[in-house]
Amino acid sequence: MSNLAKYLCLFVSLIANIVYAGSHQSTESKFDPEQVAQFAKQVERYAATQGARAFIMSRLGQPAKNLPDGIQFTHTAIAIYSNIQLTDGQIEKGYAIHNLYQNNANPKRSDLVIDYPMDFFWSVHELKAGIIIPSQQLQQRLVNAINNGYATQVHNSKYSLIANPFNNKYQNCTEHTLNLINAAIYQTTDMQQLKANTKAYFQPQKVKTNRFKLALGNLFMDGVRTSDHKGKIMTTTFSSIARYLEHNKLMQQAVIITPQLTENLHKNT
Numbered sequence: 001m002s003n004l005a006k007y008l009c010l011f012v013s014l015i016a017n018i019v020y021a022g023s024h025q026s027t028e029s030k031f032d033p034e035q036v037a038q039f040a041k042q043v044e045r046y047a048a049t050q051g052a053r054a055f056i057m058s059r060l061g062q063p064a065k066n067l068p069d070g071i072q073f074t075h076t077a078i079a080i081y082s083n084i085q086l087t088d089g090q091i092e093k094g095y096a097i098h099n100l101y102q103n104n105a106n107p108k109r110s111d112l113v114i115d116y117p118m119d120f121f122w123s124v125h126e127l128k129a130g131i132i133i134p135s136q137q138l139q140q141r142l143v144n145a146i147n148n149g150y151a152t153q154v155h156n157s158k159y160s161l162i163a164n165p166f167n168n169k170y171q172n173c174t175e176h177t178l179n180l181i182n183a184a185i186y187q188t189t190d191m192q193q194l195k196a197n198t199k200a201y202f203q204p205q206k207v208k209t210n211r212f213k214l215a216l217g218n219l220f221m222d223g224v225r226t227s228d229h230k231g232k233i234m235t236t237t238f239s240s241i242a243r244y245l246e247h248n249k250l251m252q253q254a255v256i257i258t259p260q261l262t263e264n265l266h267k268n269t
Contacts, residue, residue, distance in 0.1 A: 031127065035127065037118055042257065044094065046131065047133070048081075050253070052081070054079065054140075054142035056177060058072070058075060058076040058129065059073060060072070060073050062125050077097050080096050080142070082095065097116060097117065098112070099115060100172070100177075110171065127259050129258075130254070133252045134250055135249070138184060142180070164235065166204075167195060172236070174236035174237055181241070202240070205236070251266065253265075
C-alpha cells in the first residue's frame with residue numbers, strides 16, 4: 001500500500017465516528033419494502049393505542065457502533081395525527097412526520113419536509129425507533145404549534161451535524177425538534193426567549209469524540225461545524241429531550257420499539 005493510500009485510510013478511520021447525526025431524507029432501503037411497511041405500521045399502532053395526537057420519533061440511520069456514547073439515534077422529528085390526502089384524493093387519518101432534513105445538494109443547509117412513517121423508516125440501518133409521548137397538554141400545544149406555522153418560524157436553514165442548542169448559529173434536526181417543543185411549551189417563536197429558556201432548563205448531550213476528529217470534520221466534511229461551541233461540544237439528542245420532558249413532568253412515556261419488543265425507558269403516570 002502506498003503512503004498516500006495509508007494516509008487516506010487513516011483519515012477515513014479518524015472521521016468515521018463524526019458522521020453520527022445526519023438527517024438526510026430517505027433514499028435506498030436496506031430492508032424489503034414489506035418489512036419497512038410492517039415496522040412503520042407497528043410504530044403507528046403503538047402510538048395510536050397510547051392515544052397520541054403528537055409524539056417525538058427517532059430512527060437509526062447508520063450502525064449503532066459508529067455513534068458516540070450516549071447517542072442512540074441519528075434523526076428526530078415530530079409526528080402529528082392528521083388528515084392525509086391519498087393519491088386518489090381520498091382523505092385518511094394517520095401520522096404526518098414534520099422533519100428537518102439536511103439538504104442533499106448543499107449539506108450546509110436544511111429543509112423542512114413532511115413525510116409519513118413508511119418514508120421515515122425507508123432507509124434506516126436498523127428497524128428500531130425511539131418514541132417519546134408527551135403529556136396530553138403538551139401534545140395539544142404541539143398540534144396547535146404545527147397548525148400555526150411554528151415549525152417554519154423556529155427553523156434556521158444553516159445546518160450543522162452537532163449544532164449547539166444554546167444558540168441559533170446553526171441547527172440540526174433534534175435542535176429544531178427541541179425549538180418546536182419549547183415554542184409549544186412557552187407559546188412563543190421569539191428565538192431569543194427560546195434560547196434563554198433552553199439555557200435555563202435543558203441539559204444537552206456531551207459529544208464524546210476527540211477534538212482532532214471534530215477539527216478534521218470542520219475541514220473536510222460539509223455539515224460538520226463547531227464554531228457555535230465554546231468549550232465542551234454539546235448537542236441535542238433523543239435521550240436529552242426525553243430527560244428534559246420527564247424532569248419537567250411533560251412526558252407520559254419514552255420507549256424503544258423494535259420488531260421483537262417494546263422497551264419502556266421512562267414512564268410518568
